[in-house]
Amino acid sequence: MSGDALDTLVASLRREGVRIxxxxxxxxxxxxxxxxxxxxxxxxxSVRAMAPDVHASTVYRNLDELERLGVVVHTHLGHGPxxxxxxxxxxxxxxxxxxxxxxxxxxxxxGQLARGVKRRLGFTLHPYHFAVLxxxxxxxxxxxxxx
Amino acid sequence: MSGDALDTLVASLRREGVRIxxxxxxxxxxxxxxxxxxxxxxxxxSVRAMAPDVHASTVYRNLDELERLGVVVHTHLGHGPxxxxxxxxxxxxxxxxxxxxxxxxxxxxxGQLARGVKRRLGFTLHPYHFAVLxxxxxxxxxxxxxx
DNA sequence: CGCCTATTGCGAGCTGGTCGCAACAGCAGC
DNA sequence: GCTGCTGTTGCGACCAGCTCGCAATAGGCG
Ligand SMILES: [Zn+2]
Ligand SMILES: [Zn+2]
Ligand SMILES: [Zn+2]
Ligand SMILES: [Zn+2]
Numbered sequence: 001m002s003g004d005a006l007d008t009l010v011a012s013l014r015r016e017g018v019r020i021x022x023x024x025x026x027x028x029x030x031x032x033x034x035x036x037x038x039x040x041x042x043x044x045x046s047v048r049a050m051a052p053d054v055h056a057s058t059v060y061r062n063l064d065e066l067e068r069l070g071v072v073v074h075t076h077l078g079h080g081p082x083x084x085x086x087x088x089x090x091x092x093x094x095x096x097x098x099x100x101x102x103x104x105x106x107x108x109x110x111g112q113l114a115r116g117v118k119r120r121l122g123f124t125l126h127p128y129h130f131a132v133l134x135x136x137x138x139x140x141x142x143x144x145x146x147x
Numbered sequence: 148m149s150g151d152a153l154d155t156l157v158a159s160l161r162r163e164g165v166r167i168x169x170x171x172x173x174x175x176x177x178x179x180x181x182x183x184x185x186x187x188x189x190x191x192x193s194v195r196a197m198a199p200d201v202h203a204s205t206v207y208r209n210l211d212e213l214e215r216l217g218v219v220v221h222t223h224l225g226h227g228p229x230x231x232x233x234x235x236x237x238x239x240x241x242x243x244x245x246x247x248x249x250x251x252x253x254x255x256x257x258g259q260l261a262r263g264v265k266r267r268l269g270f271t272l273h274p275y276h277f278a279v280l281x282x283x284x285x286x287x288x289x290x291x292x293x294x
Numbered sequence: 295c296g297c298c299t300a301t302t303g304c305g306a307g308c309t310g311g312t313c314g315c316a317a318c319a320g321c322a323g324c
Numbered sequence: 325g326c327t328g329c330t331g332t333t334g335c336g337a338c339c340a341g342c343t344c345g346c347a348a349t350a351g352g353c354g
Contacts, residue, residue: 019300019351040341055303060342062301076223076277081341094270103268113260121250122284123241130223130277137269166320166331187310202334207311209332228310 006032009071009086018069023047023054027062031072037083037102077102077131093131098139102131153179156218156233165216170194170201174209178219184230184249224249224278240278245286249278 006029010020030038030046038046044059063084066072074082077095085091092105114125153176157167177185177193185193191206210231213219221229224242232238239252261272 014352021301021351023302053303057304057343058302064343065301094264094268094272096270097273103270105264106267109260109263109267112263113256116256116259117241117252117281120253120256121241122287123243123250123281124287125241125279125281126244127279127281129280132272132274132279133276134264134270134272134274140269140271161321168320168332170333200334204312204335205333211312212332 013069013071016069022051023058024062024066026050026054027059027066028071031084031086037075037077037085039081039083041081043084073128075128075131078133090128092127094136095131095133096136096139097133098135098142101136103136105132160216160218163216169198170205171209171213173197173201174206174213175218178231178233184222184224184232186228186230188228190231220275222275222278225280237275239274241283242278242280243283243286244280245282245289248283250283252279 006025009028009032010025014020026047027043029050030043034042034046040056040059040063043063044054044056047054047059063072063074067074071087072084073087073090074084075093076082077093078100091107092110094103094105095101096103110125110127114127117123117125153172156175156179157172161167173194174190176197177190181189181193187203187206187210190210191201191203194201194206210219210221214221218234219231220234220237221231222240223229224240225247238254239257241250241252242248243250257272257274261274264270264272
């Protein structure tokens, strides 16, 4: 079942005429099966576990290309490196400034905001590229109040 | 009147025991009087207009220090360099992915979102660090529809 | 199998920012 | 106004995260 997700993805890319190389397949595999918010470097090391000679720039180029194809999206959870998702899994992020943990925003959370912005400013929101920062419940309790 | 804003800021910093150097005063001056979303490099060149020998790292260090003191905040409007505001002027940003223009979010815009997040997840939002991307009215009209 | 061309490995290069250090300059105290 | 303490500065080296140019390689179609 979960092996299928990769195969399906690969098949549909091939149908679009996208060439499937080992590196590209392994990047997709790492995205399908790995931990939730991998950075390019984490993806690189997953890829290298199977194909040790893959070069970092290959991973960057594949991520760019897959993003251009609409298969992958990247997100910034803070100041560090970008993190990647399968586009099908895209979601907003709430990141705690104190403990650094990233919560996935419930899918409807930005809906109201998006509607308000649209109505008032005519602006169409794509709220997934940057995380929204703040303090999670646990850290807020331990932190001296802040404006 | 507008010269006062700087003087007031400087006076209050001095009262807190902060040492006021030429570079620091010029950075503040550029923030008070310059264009709305300056990058560190833009601030550097404003500063150099008055004091040509100020070094880039001095501007970075002053911005860090002023941020630590709560006088300045930085924001990421996109992939480029960070941009700076006086903390007193802080506001959310809506940035158009097509034309790159940054709109200031009306101050109450994030209020609902913040209340929703707080109630449902106990998460306290600080919605100013990262911009929220999207398409402005003008660009949305010209762009082939997108999910 | 062979060709075409997209993709890769590789290293150099780039942007935006940080750091360690010795010289320097605020400003409090006299 | 001068002195001294200490925070700040100029400077260069360095760093992370990413991008590019190029020649060699390898998908995939016929
Ligand atoms: Zn991004
Ligand atoms: Zn996520
Ligand atoms: Zn930031
Ligand atoms: Zn702004």
